[in-house]
Amino acid sequence: xxxxxxxxxxxENSMLLLKAxxxxxxxxxxxxxxxxxxxxxxxxxxxxxxxxxxxxxGDIGVCGTDSLVESGIDLFAPLSLNFGKCRLxxxxxxxxxxxxxxxxxxxxxxxxxxxxxxxxxxIRANIISLNGSLELAPETGxxxxxxxxxxxxETMRKNHLVEIRxxxxxxxxxxxxxxxxxxxxxxxxxxxEIAGEMDGNRKLCEKYTGRY
Ligand code: PRP
Numbered sequence: 001x002x003x004x005x006x007x008x009x010x011x012e013n014s015m016l017l018l019k020a021x022x023x024x025x026x027x028x029x030x031x032x033x034x035x036x037x038x039x040x041x042x043x044x045x046x047x048x049x050x051x052x053x054x055x056x057x058g059d060i061g062v063c064g065t066d067s068l069v070e071s072g073i074d075l076f077a078p079l080s081l082n083f084g085k086c087r088l089x090x091x092x093x094x095x096x097x098x099x100x101x102x103x104x105x106x107x108x109x110x111x112x113x114x115x116x117x118x119x120x121x122x123i124r125a126n127i128i129s130l131n132g133s134l135e136l137a138p139e140t141g142x143x144x145x146x147x148x149x150x151x152x153x154e155t156m157r158k159n160h161l162v163e164i165r166x167x168x169x170x171x172x173x174x175x176x177x178x179x180x181x182x183x184x185x186x187x188x189x190x191x192x193e194i195a196g197e198m199d200g201n202r203k204l205c206e207k208y209t210g211r212y
Contacts, residue, residue, distance in 0.1 A: 006062060021191060062174060091147070104126070105125065
């Protein structure tokens with residue numbers, strides 16, 4: 001099977017989960033992005049590209065629920081995993097609240113979710129797409145607020161920002177290619193079942209494996 005595992009924050013737990021399900025693939029070189037062993041392959045893109053790689057070449061991937069929603073890609077998401085928990089929120093310098101956002105510039109790595117949320121809240125703001133280190137945007141004046149991930153809140157506090165609204169909770173999720181779901185039915189079903197047990201999420205696992 002082909003596994004799509006994100007480099008970065010979710011990688012360590014994702015590799016542990018693979019290992020717990022009996023899939024051993026040695027990542028022997030940090031700069032190499034594909035590895036294969038015993039008939040399995042592992043592909044290591046950036047977290048936000050996991051849905052794309054899972055759709056085009058992968059069977060099973062791990063990504064944050066934010067990356068899945070942001071991608072708009074139709075993957076089967078059978079199992080919420082017990083790691084990667086954080087939230088996506090609107091952050092701004094002290095003194096701002098939601099009523100102040102109309103007509104402002106908001107920087108984000110999540111333009112799709114941000115636009116949808118602002119539209120549904122009746123806020124008209126200009127969205128600026130950035131790729132990281134978003135906290136720089138208000139500090140340098142290129143944006144008034146940001147929509148960003150908050151985990152411990154440390155980065156936000158160090159950059160004098162406060163959380164004015166949570167948009168969504170985030171956690172790691174298993175994603176499955178819709179074609180593989182049918183053509184590799186047994187292997188995938190078994191993997192989800194074991195991953196669910198290993199992740200301490202047996203109930204969810206049973207709920208979804210019952211669908212096959
Ligand atoms: C994320 C996010 C914040 C930080 C929040 O960035 O964009 O900067 O983590 O974490 P905290 O609440 O625990 O401080 P990431 O490390 O993914 O880097 P990037 O924004 O540069 O991509």
